[in-house]
Structures are given as structure tokens and as C-alpha cells.
Amino acid sequence: MNLQFDNISAPSTRLIVKKIFQNIQKNPILFIHLARIFDLKRKKINSICDSNYATEVDELIDEIFDNPTIHCEPAAKDELALLIKQAYRDGYFDDIRSEVLEYIVYEYGPFLIDNYNVLKYMEPTIKHGSILIGNLKKIDSVFRVSDNERLEFVECKANICSVIPASLALNELSKAHRGKVEYLVNAKEYLSVHFCEPVIYFACYNSEYSDQLRNVHENWGYNYFNFLGAMDIYDHIQNFQKEK
Incomplete structure (x- = not known):
């Protein structure tokens, strides 16, 4: 299915x-x-x-x-x-x-998987039969080639520090922000078993995010979360336009 x-x-x-x-x-x-x-x-x-x-x-x-x-x-x-x-x-x-960040991510994504023949979805509800992937939250952009290849999730946060502070424990996040994190964790666990492990990014305007990324990887234990800052997105736009 x-x-x-x-x-x-x-x-x-x-x-x-x-x-x-x-x-x-x-x-x-x-x-x-x-x-x-x-x-x-x-x-x-x-x-x-x-x-x-x-x-x-x-x-x-x-x-x-x-x-x-x-x-x-x-x-x-x-x-x-x-x-x-x-x-x-x-x-x-x-x-x-x-919305500017979301627009740019949607138009220029995906950021890791192949750009060719990719299908783009903004804030989709994803199901496998009757099973809801993730939870009732929505992720800004999802990119897909086929069920046999990795999905790419990109959640946009204008200021990454407002969602993932440098030292805040996971259980201290607001309910809304924790819901997005739980979505991505649940989606990763389900897709890894039944399809392929997805690629997960948080895109932001921040130029510096090393402390937040360290918190996610070392304290929260989610080393499969990746960040896209301003220079990362710019470099990708440049490469995207060269390929076109």
C-alpha cells in the first residue's frame, strides 16, 4: 500500500x-x-x-x-x-x-534528495492506509520521489532559537513546538521501519545555530535532525539555478 x-x-x-x-x-x-x-x-x-x-x-x-x-x-x-x-x-x-521562508524552501527544495522528478507537498496529511504518519500537526514542506526512496521533511522557523533554544530540555518546550518535534520523531520511526528513513531539516534565517544543533543532537538525542541556515539556503539556491 x-x-x-x-x-x-x-x-x-x-x-x-x-x-x-x-x-x-x-x-x-x-x-x-x-x-x-x-x-x-x-x-x-x-x-x-x-x-x-x-x-x-x-x-x-x-x-x-x-x-x-x-x-x-x-x-x-x-x-x-x-x-x-x-x-x-x-x-x-x-x-x-x-511565508517568505516557506515559499523559498518549497520552490527550491529538496535540499538533499534528487531535484529531478520530485513531488512537492506543502503541509500535507500523510497516511499509510488508515495510519496517520507523524501526528495531527503539519510540516511545511515534504519532498518525495517514490515510496522506495527517502522523503525529505523541511520545517521552517524564522528564528530557530524560538523553537530550539541552546540549552532548553525537550520536556520544557511549549506544547505547539513539542508537537512538531514529536511529529518528526514519529514519522522518522514509522517510515524507517515500513519505507525508508527520511531526511529531516529545520530551515531558518539564522546565520549561527551551532549551539541549538548541539542541544538537539547531544541533549535531546535526535542526531538525525539537520538545520538549514541563511548561507546553506543561499548556496542551495545557487546550485539549483546552475542546474536549471
Whole structure:
């Protein structure tokens, strides 16, 4: 009996998310700088109360995109800088930041298994007959070639530290975050027995995540969890576009 993938979602249709993605698609180098901004400034601008924070955000964006070492047309840098400033002033900033990462991961994945003939699923319900794989949670992107080859799971977290702190014990996670971890553990155990051991990634904007990864591997005991930071994703986008 084959695996079933149901209740599939799609990448964000939010206009600002699509525009940011299109800018990254044309100029992948800009992803590194977008990620740096989203990593350093993690909350939206409240137009009434946050005038100082708004100045900080705008100055950081201008400083990063004024960097002459970014080999990209000035118009492209200016356009993305403006979109990011708009995102920080949008009431749905947290959603926008997350949806951009999810969009990029979905479009440029998978990250380990072969890109050719791959099937992509966003937040699917996966079943083997009547058996639910994982639990009732959803994982952002799942990539599949066939039931005889490894699935690849990628869960997106704009800030990996908010889900997997450097020292927090597994049993101290919030219920929501623990549910995602349990999903991946359960899916790994079931698929390893009945199909193939899956590949598991957490994708994030963070440039540094070694302490969080050490916590997962050494303290939680999940050495099959892997992380994708900003440079990892950028390198993959570069390789993906060369192959195309």
C-alpha cells in the first residue's frame, strides 16, 4: 500500500511575499541580506509607538543594501529594501517573514534528495492506509520521489532559537513546538521501519545555530535532525539555478 498525501496547501498568495520571492529569484545574493535583517530585527514596527525602532530598522536596511560588495543592480536592491520596510510596517509582519521562508524552501527544495522528478507537498496529511504518519500537526514542506526512496521533511522557523533554544530540555518546550518535534520523531520511526528513513531539516534565517544543533543532537538525542541556515539556503539556491 502506497503513502497518501492529502489536504495539501500552497505557497502564500500574499502580494508582498510573492514580490519578495521574485526579487530573490532574480538575485539570489539578496537572500543573505534579507535573512540577516529578518534575523536581527524580529518584531514589526508599531507606527504609533515605535518611532525609534522604525528608525533602527530603516537604517539597518539602508546600511545593508548600500553595501557595494552586493553585486546586483541598484534598482533591484532598492526595490527589495522598500518591500522589506513595508513588511515591517504591515500588521501581518510575522506571517510575511515566515511565508517568505516557506515559499523559498518549497520552490527550491529538496535540499538533499534528487531535484529531478520530485513531488512537492506543502503541509500535507500523510497516511499509510488508515495510519496517520507523524501526528495531527503539519510540516511545511515534504519532498518525495517514490515510496522506495527517502522523503525529505523541511520545517521552517524564522528564528530557530524560538523553537530550539541552546540549552532548553525537550520536556520544557511549549506544547505547539513539542508537537512538531514529536511529529518528526514519529514519522522518522514509522517510515524507517515500513519505507525508508527520511531526511529531516529545520530551515531558518539564522546565520549561527551551532549551539541549538548541539542541544538537539547531544541533549535531546535526535542526531538525525539537520538545520538549514541563511548561507546553506543561499548556496542551495545557487546550485539549483546552475542546474536549471
